[in-house]
Amino acid sequence: MSSSTPAPGVGAIADAAPPSLCAREPFVPADRLVAEMVPPPRFDSVRFSTYIPDPNRPSQTQAVGVLEGFAGGLGGAHAVGSAKRGFLGFGRAKAPKTPAGPRGVYLDGGYGVGKTHLLASLWHATPAEPALKAFGTFVELTNLVGALGFQQTVSTLSGHRLLCIDEFELDDPGDTVLVSTLLGKLVDAGVALAATSNTLPGKLGEGRFAAADFLREIQGLSAHFRALRIDGEDYRHRGLPEAPAPHSDQQVTKAAYATPGASLDDFPHLLDHLAKVHPSRYGALTDGLKAVCLTDVRPIPDQSTALRLVVLADRLYDREVPVLASGLPFDKLFSEEMLNGGYRKKYFRAISRLTALARDAQRLTEPR
Numbered sequence: 001m002s003s004s005t006p007a008p009g010v011g012a013i014a015d016a017a018p019p020s021l022c023a024r025e026p027f028v029p030a031d032r033l034v035a036e037m038v039p040p041p042r043f044d045s046v047r048f049s050t051y052i053p054d055p056n057r058p059s060q061t062q063a064v065g066v067l068e069g070f071a072g073g074l075g076g077a078h079a080v081g082s083a084k085r086g087f088l089g090f091g092r093a094k095a096p097k098t099p100a101g102p103r104g105v106y107l108d109g110g111y112g113v114g115k116t117h118l119l120a121s122l123w124h125a126t127p128a129e130p131a132l133k134a135f136g137t138f139v140e141l142t143n144l145v146g147a148l149g150f151q152q153t154v155s156t157l158s159g160h161r162l163l164c165i166d167e168f169e170l171d172d173p174g175d176t177v178l179v180s181t182l183l184g185k186l187v188d189a190g191v192a193l194a195a196t197s198n199t200l201p202g203k204l205g206e207g208r209f210a211a212a213d214f215l216r217e218i219q220g221l222s223a224h225f226r227a228l229r230i231d232g233e234d235y236r237h238r239g240l241p242e243a244p245a246p247h248s249d250q251q252v253t254k255a256a257y258a259t260p261g262a263s264l265d266d267f268p269h270l271l272d273h274l275a276k277v278h279p280s281r282y283g284a285l286t287d288g289l290k291a292v293c294l295t296d297v298r299p300i301p302d303q304s305t306a307l308r309l310v311v312l313a314d315r316l317y318d319r320e321v322p323v324l325a326s327g328l329p330f331d332k333l334f335s336e337e338m339l340n341g342g343y344r345k346k347y348f349r350a351i352s353r354l355t356a357l358a359r360d361a362q363r364l365t366e367p368r
Contacts, residue, residue: 017257017264018256018257018259018262018264018293019263019289020263020264020265021263021270021273021285021292022265022269022270022272022273024277025276025277026281026284026285026287027281027284028281028284030144030147030148033143033144033147033148033280034144034148034156036136037134037135037136037144038123038130038133039123039124039135040319041319042318042319043116043120046117046120046124047121047124048064048067048068048118048121050117050121051064051114051118054232057113057230057231057232059228059229059230059231059232060230062228063230064118066105066228067105067118067121067125067228068125070105070122070192071125071126071127072125072127074161074192075127075128103191103192103193103224104187104192104193104195104224104225104226105122105193105194105195105225105226105227105228106168106196106226106227106228107119107194107196107197107228107230108196108197108227108228108229109230109231109232110231110232112352113231113232114230115166115230116166118196118230119164119166119195119196120164122162122164122194123135123162123164126162128161128162132159132161132162133162133163134157134160134162134163135164136164136165136166137165137167138165138166138167138168138169138179139279139280139311139314140280141179141182142175142178142179143278145178147280153182154182154185154186154189157186157191158186158191159189160186160191161191162191162193162194163186163191163192163193163194164193164194164195165193165194165195166195167197167314167349168195168197169197169345176221179221180220184220184224193224193225195225244358244359244362245329246297246325246326246327246328246329247324247325247326247365248326249295249296249326251365252294252295252324253293253295255291255324255364255365256291256324258364259290259291259293259364260290261288261289261290261291262289262290262291262292262293262324262364263293265292265293265294265295266294266295266296267294267295267296267297267325267327268296270294271301271305271308271309274308274312275304275305275308279308282311282312282315283315283318283319285312285315286315286321289319289321290321291321291322291323291324291361291364292316292321292322292323292324293324293325293364294323294324294325294326294327295325295327297325297327297328297329297330297333298327299328299332299333299334299335300333300334300335300338303341306334306343306347307343309333309350310343310347310349313349313353313354313357314349314350314353316353316354317353317354317357320360321357322357322361322363322364323354323357323358323361324358324361324364324365325358330351330354330355330358331351331355333347333351333354334347334351
């Protein structure tokens with residue numbers, strides 16, 4: 001909707017129509033990708049002290065203790081030396097020898113048990129300047145390699161004390177080899193690693209490609225991490241009502257016009273637009289938005305479209321952008337075949353996060 005004329009049935013609620021995501025084609029320079037490798041706004045203020053372990057799940061309390069100790073051990077000589085090195089890592093005769101054994105921790109658990117909260121808390125607790133710590137999703141890391149090139153990515157991140165990788169998943173053989181090689185070089189340079197996933201390191205890639213053909217690379221990844229299992233229920237559903245029912249098209253449109261900073265899009269058109277925008281730019285696609293309003297939500301037609309929506313859902317959740325929608329409820333987006341396939345964990349995460357954002361959007365329809 002690009003006209004400044006209010007939609008039918010809306011009335012003179014706003015001077016201009018809400019912006020459309022479909023009208024945005026953001027350009028994101030490589031230096032922004034590097035600068036934005038910090039915990040997203042939703043996790044700006046999280047700390048170990050703000051994580052509330054489930055008393056019935058001792059693995060949650062154990063994970064906090066392990067991660068606090070891990071953060072406390074990252075103040076060694078490598079970080080001091082790294083801070084004095086140039087952008088390309090020159091200026092030091094030789095990096096200190098890294099200790100034997102895993103140089104990272106790997107948080108494995110279901111959806112909504114607080115893995116990202118703990119990973120961001122580790123980033124905040126690590127005694128280093130923000131420029132010496134990097135935090136990003138697995139997709140953002142591979143996008144960085146695409147933007148900078150492999151060697152430049154190694155040079156840029158080798159001076160870091162810590163690299164945090166959220167939602168670590170391997171979707172194809174190329175990513176397996178790429179990430180295995182990248183992390184191996186970073187570990188050799190003395191960089192500590194931390195990652196979260198719903199899949200243990202040795203099981204990455206199962207159900208998505210011939211993982212057995214790349215067993216050496218997968219086992220190499222696993223050797224970099226000490227795995228910590230975090231049990232628990234999805235906190236987004238603890239004591240909370242079921243996902244809200246979708247609203248009518250008129251309710252969504254009216255809320256979009258009445259909410260400053262809200263976007264308004266037809267869901268099928270948005271899915272088509274996402275195919276024209278690289279996933280590395282989905283964060284920039286949402287710049288400045290206070291809410292996303294969608295009409296005519298329908299089942300996802302194919303897996304490629306579904307995976308793009310997963311990335312958008314992650315970016316909206318990171319930025320705490322509520323989503324108000326009409327049409328199909330979010331737990332009906334993905335087919336049974338998708339939910340039983342190799343990407344099922346991504347799809348369940350997207351459902352969980354979109355449901356949480358739909359709850360946040362309830363206030364947009366309340367009388368003002």
